[in-house]
Amino acid sequence: MAVDDERTPAGAGTPSPSSPSAASPSTAAPLARHHRRRVWTVVVASQVVLAMVTALVVVLAYRSLDGNIAEGEAINHLVEPPEPVVEEEGEEADLQPMNVLVMGSDSRAGEGNSIDGESGGGGSDTTILLHVSADRQEAYGVSLPRDALVTRPDCKTPDGTVPGGELQMFNTAFALGGPLCTVQMVEALTGIYVDHYLVLDFNGFKDMVEAVKGVEVCIPEDVVDPEHNIYFDAGVQTLTSDQALNYVRERTVLSSTGDIGRMKRQQAFIASMVNKVVSAGTLSRPTRVFDFLDAATSSIVVDENLDSIGRLVDLSMQFRDTGLTDISFITVPIAAYEPDPNRLVWTDQADQLWKLIRTDRPLGGTLAEGSLTAADDVGTPSGTPSGSPSTAGGGQDAPGTRVPEADPAQSEEQRAARVAAGLCA
Numbered sequence: 001m002a003v004d005d006e007r008t009p010a011g012a013g014t015p016s017p018s019s020p021s022a023a024s025p026s027t028a029a030p031l032a033r034h035h036r037r038r039v040w041t042v043v044v045a046s047q048v049v050l051a052m053v054t055a056l057v058v059v060l061a062y063r064s065l066d067g068n069i070a071e072g073e074a075i076n077h078l079v080e081p082p083e084p085v086v087e088e089e090g091e092e093a094d095l096q097p098m099n100v101l102v103m104g105s106d107s108r109a110g111e112g113n114s115i116d117g118e119s120g121g122g123g124s125d126t127t128i129l130l131h132v133s134a135d136r137q138e139a140y141g142v143s144l145p146r147d148a149l150v151t152r153p154d155c156k157t158p159d160g161t162v163p164g165g166e167l168q169m170f171n172t173a174f175a176l177g178g179p180l181c182t183v184q185m186v187e188a189l190t191g192i193y194v195d196h197y198l199v200l201d202f203n204g205f206k207d208m209v210e211a212v213k214g215v216e217v218c219i220p221e222d223v224v225d226p227e228h229n230i231y232f233d234a235g236v237q238t239l240t241s242d243q244a245l246n247y248v249r250e251r252t253v254l255s256s257t258g259d260i261g262r263m264k265r266q267q268a269f270i271a272s273m274v275n276k277v278v279s280a281g282t283l284s285r286p287t288r289v290f291d292f293l294d295a296a297t298s299s300i301v302v303d304e305n306l307d308s309i310g311r312l313v314d315l316s317m318q319f320r321d322t323g324l325t326d327i328s329f330i331t332v333p334i335a336a337y338e339p340d341p342n343r344l345v346w347t348d349q350a351d352q353l354w355k356l357i358r359t360d361r362p363l364g365g366t367l368a369e370g371s372l373t374a375a376d377d378v379g380t381p382s383g384t385p386s387g388s389p390s391t392a393g394g395g396q397d398a399p400g401t402r403v404p405e406a407d408p409a410q411s412e413e414q415r416a417a418r419v420a421a422g423l424c425a
Contacts, residue, residue, distance in 0.1 A: 065309045068297035072307040078187040085134045097360040098132040101197045124174035143263045143331045146171035148344040153188040155181035190354040204299020206241045211291035214238035218424035223253045254422030264421035267329035274374040324375035
């Protein structure tokens with residue numbers, strides 16, 4: 001056996017006690033403690049810096065969002081506020097029923113609002129009265145058709161009085177006197193006290209949809225509308241920005257009943273967007289949440305009691321226990337106006353609805369039939385979850401779209417309601 005003659009000198013691998021690199025038991029412990037203190041100091045300092053940076057970002061974001069909101073005006077109410085809800089102990093409840101009038105302006109003024117080459121508009125293209133129960137366990141939005149003929153009262157604004165009139169189209173109130181006149185008209189017609197109002201324009205709608213990276217819908221047939229430059233392939237697809245706006249505005253192909261069908265499709269889209277906003281895919285991404293809030297606050301007009309981000313946050317926090325299935329959308333009961341079938345009128349059943357809202361009661365019976373909730377998946381037939389057996393076999397007809405199979409479990413009434421809303425049955 002060969003023997004290696006290059007041997008390590010004795011003691012070469014072990015420092016002598018007198019060597020500078022040697023650490024006696026008495027000095028090793030202080031060195032270790034010093035090292036640990038230095039590590040913890042770095043960790044604590046890093047956490048402090050991170051906390052300061054985070055706080056600075058939050059403050060800057062808060063100021064940015066707060067500065068987006070235009071200063072609102074006070075509502076000149078035509079009805080008295082309801083009696084406060086009283087708890088069993090006889091004390092006034094912390095929260096009261098709330099009614100918010102949401103209006104979509106069709107004005108083409110402002111950057112991003114000239115969507116179709118038209119310079120007109122100025123009315124309220126979409127109006128929804130949102131009722132929220134005192135316990136915040138239920139909310140339902142009532143769409144109010146713009147073409148319904150109503151008795152419009154005189155309206156008081158900071159610029160003077162806008163005369164009312166009989167058999168006036170609903171959206172003339174907005175065109176003549178803005179949101180304040182629309183609020184006063186709704187109060188006069190329904191007897192409902194409107195706590196707040198909110199106005200959103202075309203550009204704000206597009207930016208909000210873009211911020212959540214689109215909303216999925218199921219389009220039942222190809223849409224070819226050269227007059228308004230609106231085109232869609234049939235099938236399930238995610239719509240963003242201008243596509244989304246075109247989808248909720250289209251009224252010739254997807255809406256067999258014109259504006260009525262369009263209102264139902266708008267309800268379905270809003271329900272789907274609410275679902276997307278509160279989904280994990282949005283809430284778990286701070287930048288996406290900020291983009292959505294930035295888009296929303298940049299394009300809204302609100303009353304003076306909501307014109308700060310703090311007030312809006314306080315309001316939104318009240319809905320943290322409201323489930324998606326408890327947020328529904330309906331249309332006020334309407335009928336054709338006999339002298340002119342192109343116009344509508346509210347039916348006597350609308351009075352029942354207003355009474356429910358005034359007394360803070362849930363929807364029920366025929367009023368709830370055909371309603372959509374924020375939990376409904378409008379991107380699939382009959383609201384079935386995406387990827388379920390009813391849609392898994394759908395074929396492909398274009399990139400990014402698929403044609404799903406119909407759900408055999410749904411009733412004829414469900415199919416009819418979805419067709420009326422311009423959705424896949």
